[in-house]
Amino acid sequence: MNKRIKKNKAETPWSSIGDVLPSVLGSIVRAKRARPKNIDNIWRAIVSPQYINYTKVERIKNDTLYVKVSSGAIFAELAMIGTDDILAKLKKQGNFPQIKRVVYRR
Secondary structure: OOOOOOOOHHHHHHHHHHHHHHHHHHHHHHHHHOOOOOHHHHHHHOOOOHHHHHHEEEEEEEOEEEEEEEEEEHHHHHHHHHOOHHHHHHHOOOOOOOOOOEEEEE
């Protein structure tokens, strides 16, 4: 005779989601608040128009600007072009003089 063993609710992987979810949501909210509001407009002003639809500023952390790139081809182009021109335009805008590095993420 096969006995069916019932798992205790505490042993299921979903039992602790209620404990994890508030901390995850809290980190998302903190990250959104840390992101400057006008950075999108500045990004659109300094980046070439051909890249605007494929890039989005994720965040600024310390002296680094993180940019999300949605296309692999655009990612390769931006990586080859370099960031000196973008950094010069950012400094010319004057709003974010602390940015010294741009990181493209796929």
